[in-house]
Amino acid sequence: MDLTAQAILEPLLTTFSVEVIRYLIAVFLVITAIFFITKRGRSRNLHTEPATAEQKRREVFYSILTALVFSVNGLYVYFGMQGGWALVYEDINLYPAWYLPICLIAMIIAHDAYFYWTHRLIHHRFLFRWVHHTHHRSIKPTAWAAYAFAPGEAFINGLFVPIWVTFVPTYEFVAFFFLAHMILRNAIGHSGYELFPIRMPGSKAFGWVTNVFHHDLHHRDIGENNFGLYFTWWDRWMGTEHPEYTQIVEKQKQARLEIPAS
Ligand SMILES: [Zn+2]
Numbered sequence: 388m389d390l391t392a393q394a395i396l397e398p399l400l401t402t403f404s405v406e407v408i409r410y411l412i413a414v415f416l417v418i419t420a421i422f423f424i425t426k427r428g429r430s431r432n433l434h435t436e437p438a439t440a441e442q443k444r445r446e447v448f449y450s451i452l453t454a455l456v457f458s459v460n461g462l463y464v465y466f467g468m469q470g471g472w473a474l475v476y477e478d479i480n481l482y483p484a485w486y487l488p489i490c491l492i493a494m495i496i497a498h499d500a501y502f503y504w505t506h507r508l509i510h511h512r513f514l515f516r517w518v519h520h521t522h523h524r525s526i527k528p529t530a531w532a533a534y535a536f537a538p539g540e541a542f543i544n545g546l547f548v549p550i551w552v553t554f555v556p557t558y559e560f561v562a563f564f565f566l567a568h569m570i571l572r573n574a575i576g577h578s579g580y581e582l583f584p585i586r587m588p589g590s591k592a593f594g595w596v597t598n599v600f601h602h603d604l605h606h607r608d609i610g611e612n613n614f615g616l617y618f619t620w621w622d623r624w625m626g627t628e629h630p631e632y633t634q635i636v637e638k639q640k641q642a643r644l645e646i647p648a649s
C-alpha cells in the first residue's frame with residue numbers, strides 16, 4: 388500500500404471537497420425550500436428572531452472543520468478498500484438487488500441508534516464542555532449548523548461509517564445515499580423552520596419520524612431531552628422525549644395555531 392504524503396493528501400483533499408460540496412448543497416436546498424414556503428405565506432418559523440451573522444459564521448466555520456475531520460476518518464475507508472478491511476464494494480452484482488435498499492435502511496437505523504447513544508454520552512458533564520458545547524452554542528440554530536461540531540464530536544460522529552463498513556458489505560452508492568441523507572436531515576433538523584408536517588409527533592402513521600421541532604427543542608433546553616436524530620424510537624423507549632414535543636402538537640391541533648416560536 389502506497390502511504391506517501393501524496394497518496395494520503397490526494398484522497399484527503401478529494402473527500403474534503405466532496406464533504407464541503409455536499410454540505411453546501413444540503414444547506415442551499417433547505418434555504419431554498421424555506422424561501423418558497425415563506426413566499427407562500429405559511430408561518431412555520433420556529434424562531435422569532437433571525438440568527439446573527441456571527442452565529443452563522445461560527446456554524447459555517449465548525450461545519451467546514453467537521454468536513455475535514457470526516458475526511459480524515461474517510462481515509463480509513465479509502466485505504467481499507469485497498470487493504471481489504473473495509474467492505475465497500477464497487478461491483479453492483481456482487482450481492483442481489485434486494486440487498487441494496489435493505490442495506491441502506493439498516494445503515495440509517497443503525498446510525499440513528501449510534502447517534503442517540505453517543506449523543507447521550509457526550510452530554511455527560513465530563514464530556515459536554517470539551518466535546519459537545521460548541522454545537523450547543525447555537526440555541527436557535529440555522530441550517531448552517533448542520534455539521535457545527537467541535538473536532539472531538541466530529542470524530543465520534545465520523546466513526547460510524549468506518550465501523551459499519553468494517554462489518555457490513557456496502558455498495559459504494561449505498562454509502563453515498565446514506566451520507567446524502569445524513570447531511571440533508573442534519574441541515575433540515577437545524578433549520579429553525581418546520582419543513583415536516585406540524586402534526587407529525589402525534590401521528591400514528593409518521594410519529595416515528597422526528598420533525599424539525601424535535602431537534603429544535605433539544606437546542607432550546609441545551610439537551611435535556613430529544614437526543615434522537617431521524618426517529619423518535621430511542622427517545623420514547625428510554626423516556627427522554629421532551630414533554631412538550633407531543634403536547635404542543637395537541638394544543639396546536641385544538642387551537643389550530645402554528646407551533647409557538649421562541
Ligand atoms: Zn443540533
Ligand SMILES: [Zn+2]
Binds near residue numbers: 519609
Ligand atoms: Zn446535544
